Amino acid sequence: MIGYLTGSMMDKKNTILDVDDFQGSPYTSDKFKFTSLIDKGEEVTKFYYRYNAYNEEIEIKSSPTDSDIGSLSRDKSLAVIEDGKKLIFKTFIDKTNTTMNGYLLELVDGEKYNLYKRTKVKFTEGAPAANSFVKATPNRFSQFTEYYIEKEGGNRIDEIETSNRKILKVLEGSDKEKVKAYLKEKNVKVRNVENVVKIVELLNQIKKL
Numbered sequence: 001m002i003g004y005l006t007g008s009m010m011d012k013k014n015t016i017l018d019v020d021d022f023q024g025s026p027y028t029s030d031k032f033k034f035t036s037l038i039d040k041g042e043e044v045t046k047f048y049y050r051y052n053a054y055n056e057e058i059e060i061k062s063s064p065t066d067s068d069i070g071s072l073s074r075d076k077s078l079a080v081i082e083d084g085k086k087l088i089f090k091t092f093i094d095k096t097n098t099t100m101n102g103y104l105l106e107l108v109d110g111e112k113y114n115l116y117k118r119t120k121v122k123f124t125e126g127a128p129a130a131n132s133f134v135k136a137t138p139n140r141f142s143q144f145t146e147y148y149i150e151k152e153g154g155n156r157i158d159e160i161e162t163s164n165r166k167i168l169k170v171l172e173g174s175d176k177e178k179v180k181a182y183l184k185e186k187n188v189k190v191r192n193v194e195n196v197v198k199i200v201e202l203l204n205q206i207k208k209l
Helices: 164-169 173-186 193-205
Strands: 033-039 042-052 057-061 078-082 085-093 099-109 113-124 139-151 157-159
Touching (some): 113 193, 139 193, 173 193
Parallel strands (some): 085 157
Antiparallel strands (some): 033 042, 033 078, 085 099, 113 139
8 A cells, every 4th residue: 555655644734724623524524434446447455545625635544543644646547436436536627717636526437428526625714703792703614516527538627517508518519419409308407416417327328429
């Protein structure tokens, strides 16, 4: 497992926080879970992990009682298994057209399109009470969910939002027209990830040109 470690956990964010005084969590799960590490499609080892979405970092250790916590290398050939899905380090483009790197959870692994989920965490610093009539505001971690779509051969992963118009915006050609016709015929209003998954599965069923 040593070859997959980067050493100590990154400290550019979490060391400046008073972790004893906050609401919410920087982790998708506070507890370490047992998982498999996949390297280039092959399982290479097992360990315990938890994902720090605020730091975009996978923390790992050898056993539940191990106090020595390391950080998994940010290598795009590596993935850990989270609830049966792959959590992978990727480069992607958000809705503001900003290119960034981070971890995405693969929801659909298709022949033409892949769908990913990103857990984004924002830290908001608290404030003391201005007077005895106002409560102090605690430090807070807030979690948000984003979804991303990847087309085979497209060499990019774009954020996809849960609305008919915005989903059609990231599609092109016959794929766009077929999804547009499907939404109209079925009178579908895309409002949640389940609808997005159905659309991506539909796209994967469309014969390649």
